[in-house]
Amino acid sequence: DSGVTQTPKHLITATGQRVTLRCSPRSGDLSVYWYQQSLDQGLQFLIQYYNGEERAKGNILERFSAQQFPDLHSELNLSSLELGDSALYFCASSVEGGREETQYFGPGTRLLVL
Amino acid sequence: GDSVTQMEGPVTLSEEAFLTINCTYTATGYPSLFWYVQYPGEGLQLLLKATKADDKGSNKGFEATYRKETTSFHLEKGSVQVSDSAVYFCALNNDMRFGAGTRLTVKP
Numbered sequence: 137d138s139g140v141t142q143t144p145k146h147l148i149t150a151t152g153q154r155v156t157l158r159c160s161p162r163s164g165d166l167s168v169y170w171y172q173q174s175l176d177q178g179l180q181f182l183i184q185y186y187n188g189e190e191r192a193k194g195n196i197l198e199r200f201s202a203q204q205f206p207d208l209h210s211e212l213n214l215s216s217l218e219l220g221d222s223a224l225y226f227c228a229s230s231v232e233g234g235r236e237e238t239q240y241f242g243p244g245t246r247l248l249v250l
Numbered sequence: 251g252d253s254v255t256q257m258e259g260p261v262t263l264s265e266e267a268f269l270t271i272n273c274t275y276t277a278t279g280y281p282s283l284f285w286y287v288q289y290p291g292e293g294l295q296l297l298l299k300a301t302k303a304d305d306k307g308s309n310k311g312f313e314a315t316y317r318k319e320t321t322s323f324h325l326e327k328g329s330v331q332v333s334d335s336a337v338y339f340c341a342l343n344n345d346m347r348f349g350a351g352t353r354l355t356v357k358p
Contacts, residue, residue: 138293169346179294179339181346194346226293235343236282236301241293 140242154215159227167233174223256349273340
């Protein structure tokens with residue numbers, strides 16, 4: 137158990153809908169990362185937050201947005217969903233978001249868009 | 251841009267065989283390099299890391315050496331076990347780049 141929690145574990149929804157994925161980092165970690173894992177794209181970095189502020193942006197679509205709240209939990213919002221958004225979404229956390237730091241991954245949220 | 255190229259799988263070995271999974275990278279500056287492992291149904295977890303050239307990361311019998319001259323970070327283990335069956339990811343901390351993953355299956 138990494139100490140990172142993600143809810144829900146599974147999500148099934150329809151095209152055009154909007155969903156919110158939630159992540160709670162390890163106790164004491166200030167930085168949160170979001171990743172998308174799909175069969176064709178592999179593991180893609182989406183976005184990183186540090187203590188409530190966006191720190192780095194990866195391949196995140198404009199239909200997707202995220203935020204980190206004062207209690208350090210984070211939410212990833214996916215809107216206007218398409219079939220291709222079906223994937224496993226991972227959240228990870230680290231102490232301060234430094235480049236040499238280990239990231240601790242949650243168990244993931246499996247999203248299926250029908 | 252920065253990238254990680256990882257040996258394609260899947261790799262199937264017999265128990266106690268020697269394992270090598272190749273990883274090469276392209277990066278600006280002096281990145282830190284990581285190997286993460288993903289067991290079935292779980293998130294990724296750090297296996298080992300190296301933060302500067304010639305560093306050797308090691309854990310659970312796995313080793314990898316940061317070779318700047320060949321821009322490589324190959325993962326090795328002298329004697330694999332069935333419990334090592336998983337997907338292995340090489341990663342570069344610049345822009346959080348991950349390799350495509352190599353699925354390892356170890357047969358008894």
